[in-house]
Amino acid sequence: MSDENKSCCHPTATRSSAPMWIIVVTLSLLFFGGLYLDSHSGWFDAKVYAPYNSAEKLEAFQPKSVAAAAMARGKGLYEAVCGICHGSDGAGKPGQAPALAASEWVTTKGFNRLARIPLAGVNGPMQVAGKDWNLAMAAMGAALSDDNLAAVLTYIRTSWGNNASAVTGDDIKKIRAEVGKSPQIYTAEQLKALPE
Numbered sequence: 001m002s003d004e005n006k007s008c009c010h011p012t013a014t015r016s017s018a019p020m021w022i023i024v025v026t027l028s029l030l031f032f033g034g035l036y037l038d039s040h041s042g043w044f045d046a047k048v049y050a051p052y053n054s055a056e057k058l059e060a061f062q063p064k065s066v067a068a069a070a071m072a073r074g075k076g077l078y079e080a081v082c083g084i085c086h087g088s089d090g091a092g093k094p095g096q097a098p099a100l101a102a103s104e105w106v107t108t109k110g111f112n113r114l115a116r117i118p119l120a121g122v123n124g125p126m127q128v129a130g131k132d133w134n135l136a137m138a139a140m141g142a143a144l145s146d147d148n149l150a151a152v153l154t155y156i157r158t159s160w161g162n163n164a165s166a167v168t169g170d171d172i173k174k175i176r177a178e179v180g181k182s183p184q185i186y187t188a189e190q191l192k193a194l195p196e
């Protein structure tokens with residue numbers, strides 16, 4: 001019986017080292033995985049996805065600030081709603097509309113008079129930057145929201161060399177309430193009687 005035990009070979013656990021190929025594959029997975037993360041996802045930055053591979057590249061797509069975003073909106077609306085007559089360069093058009101660039105109606109300290117022009121319209125004789133006009137403009141901006149009209153006015157007050165203060169939606173809301181729901185078109189005389 002004991003002889004039998006000796007002759008029989010029980011299986012014994014041996015510790016053989018991991019095959020070389022597993023080590024090579026594991027290391028190269030780690031290496032290429034690292035390269036992949038580096039080049040596709042700004043490492044572990046949760047806000048960054050392919051094809052943008054760094055937070056810096058994404059930054060270029062962000063509007064610079066709320067003010068810059070409002071300016072871009074103001075420019076777009078101006079060009080669509082006002083630029084047809086006043087020109088996309090704000091220089092006005094002979095026989096159609098006076099200039100907004102360097103206009104004393106646009107660069108006023110406040111915008112109480114200015115805001116009433118797109119909200120209610122203006123007609124009759126009017127001097128703009130030393131030139132005489134005698135046409136009519138309807139309430140071209142009355143359909144714009146408070147915020148959008150504010151963006152348009154901020155745009156014309158700070159473009160083409162104009163350098164006046166920004167206008168907010170709350171400012172327009174107040175002036176619109178004063179102008180009323182069915183406003184009377186202004187004359188330049190009437191506007192001048194109001195505070196700037």
Ligand code: HEC
Nearest residue numbers: 082085097098099103105123124133134135136137140141
């Ligand atoms: C259909 C043409 C037309 C459109 C569109 C128009 N305007 Fe005018 N605008 C005029 C005319 C014409 C006058 C001069 C009215 C007069 O002679 O009494 C004027 C005058 C003005 C003035 C005062 C004079 C000056 O040049 O500074 C301002 C400010 C103004 N417009 C702003 C705007 C804004 C803002 C918009 C867009 C929301 C706009 N206008 C859209 C024709 C237009």
